[in-house]
Amino acid sequence: MTYKIFAVEDDQVMREALTMALQDDFAVEAFVSAEECQARLPDLRPDLFLLDISLPGVDGYAFCRALKDDSQTRDVPVIFVSAHDGIEDRLAGYDAGGVDFVIKPVDITELQRKIKVAQQVTDEKKNLVEQVQTAEQLTSMVLASMDEFGIVLQFLGKVIACGDGREVCEATQQLLKNFRLEGAVQTRVGGQELTMSQAGEASPLEASIVNHVRTLGRQFEFRNKSVVNFDRITVMVTNMPLADADLCGRIRDNLAMACQGADGRLQGITTELANAEKRSGIFAMLNNLRSTIGLLSQSQQAERTQATEITQELQEDLMNSFVHLGLTDNQERYLDDLVRRHTRRLIDLLDRGEETQAVLSGIVQDLERLGA
Numbered sequence: 001m002t003y004k005i006f007a008v009e010d011d012q013v014m015r016e017a018l019t020m021a022l023q024d025d026f027a028v029e030a031f032v033s034a035e036e037c038q039a040r041l042p043d044l045r046p047d048l049f050l051l052d053i054s055l056p057g058v059d060g061y062a063f064c065r066a067l068k069d070d071s072q073t074r075d076v077p078v079i080f081v082s083a084h085d086g087i088e089d090r091l092a093g094y095d096a097g098g099v100d101f102v103i104k105p106v107d108i109t110e111l112q113r114k115i116k117v118a119q120q121v122t123d124e125k126k127n128l129v130e131q132v133q134t135a136e137q138l139t140s141m142v143l144a145s146m147d148e149f150g151i152v153l154q155f156l157g158k159v160i161a162c163g164d165g166r167e168v169c170e171a172t173q174q175l176l177k178n179f180r181l182e183g184a185v186q187t188r189v190g191g192q193e194l195t196m197s198q199a200g201e202a203s204p205l206e207a208s209i210v211n212h213v214r215t216l217g218r219q220f221e222f223r224n225k226s227v228v229n230f231d232r233i234t235v236m237v238t239n240m241p242l243a244d245a246d247l248c249g250r251i252r253d254n255l256a257m258a259c260q261g262a263d264g265r266l267q268g269i270t271t272e273l274a275n276a277e278k279r280s281g282i283f284a285m286l287n288n289l290r291s292t293i294g295l296l297s298q299s300q301q302a303e304r305t306q307a308t309e310i311t312q313e314l315q316e317d318l319m320n321s322f323v324h325l326g327l328t329d330n331q332e333r334y335l336d337d338l339v340r341r342h343t344r345r346l347i348d349l350l351d352r353g354e355e356t357q358a359v360l361s362g363i364v365q366d367l368e369r370l371g372a
Helices: 012-022 034-040 060-069 087-096 108-145 148-159 165-178 204-213 245-325 329-371
Strands: 004-008 027-031 048-052 078-082 100-103 183-189 192-197 219-222 225-229 233-237
Touching: 004 012, 004 034, 012 027, 012 108, 027 034, 034 060, 048 060, 048 108, 060 078, 060 087, 078 087, 078 108, 087 100, 100 108, 148 165, 148 245, 165 183, 165 192, 165 233, 165 245, 183 204, 183 245, 192 204, 204 233, 225 245, 233 245, 245 329
Parallel strands: 004 027, 004 048, 048 078, 078 100
Antiparallel strands: 183 192, 183 233, 219 225, 225 233
């Protein structure tokens, strides 16, 4: 199908030049004024508008705003053609709803490129709309072929894989959507509350209502609303189909079943968070213990070095003192043996400290393996 362009330009030479330059690739209709173009619109909707800004009567900006206010032409792209190239002119065109801006004198190659870009965007939007419509039709077919219990089973299978309260909220909102229901969902896990509507985070008013109804019993109704409460989840449906009593009854039963499953998963998440916190505390303790053992090792090494130096100095001083003390050989040997025995005992004591350190390090490694 040929791409249709409406060009509004009051200058005759420019109008004819645009028509001649574009007519080989597009179906072009040219108009002197916005009013003349407006009169043509009831009969034919173009794919793109080329608007001069300085037009007699209604200018290009005003005409563009009028096009965007009309449901029939709201989605038709507008490219402005103007001799003015100031930032204010471009901002005015953007605010009016234009998608692009071409400066006079017009570079025909550039204009053709911009038109093709606008055409590509339009085509992509049409394809997207068609894909959405197809997806909605497929969704309706799938929902029509699934029974209500199947929807609940699908939800329970999905909620098992949820890792936090937000994911449970989102899965429950999808459950409501599959039942063509609307409402709010609140989860309570790990000391955190999250209340969501289908649009995202619930409004303060909506959250306050949920906080009130969650205290009113396991399951109850008021007006066209139905509430299901468990320890860690509350679901409030706001559009119960009251005209169909049987359907309302099935919805209540299915929601109760689904919420019970979601509550179980939230309890599991709570336990997982508590265990993770405990593991974090254990690892912190192990890090502190490892640091303490390291300091102990450094201290023992320093003490061993100092003790060795002291014993060596003692032996040297003792040997030097023998000359002045006038001791017999037996007395000198006795004192030397005495010093050596006590030195060996001191070294043995320091060695046992190192053995204790090695045992403590082994305990830390065992605890780390258990924690992993």
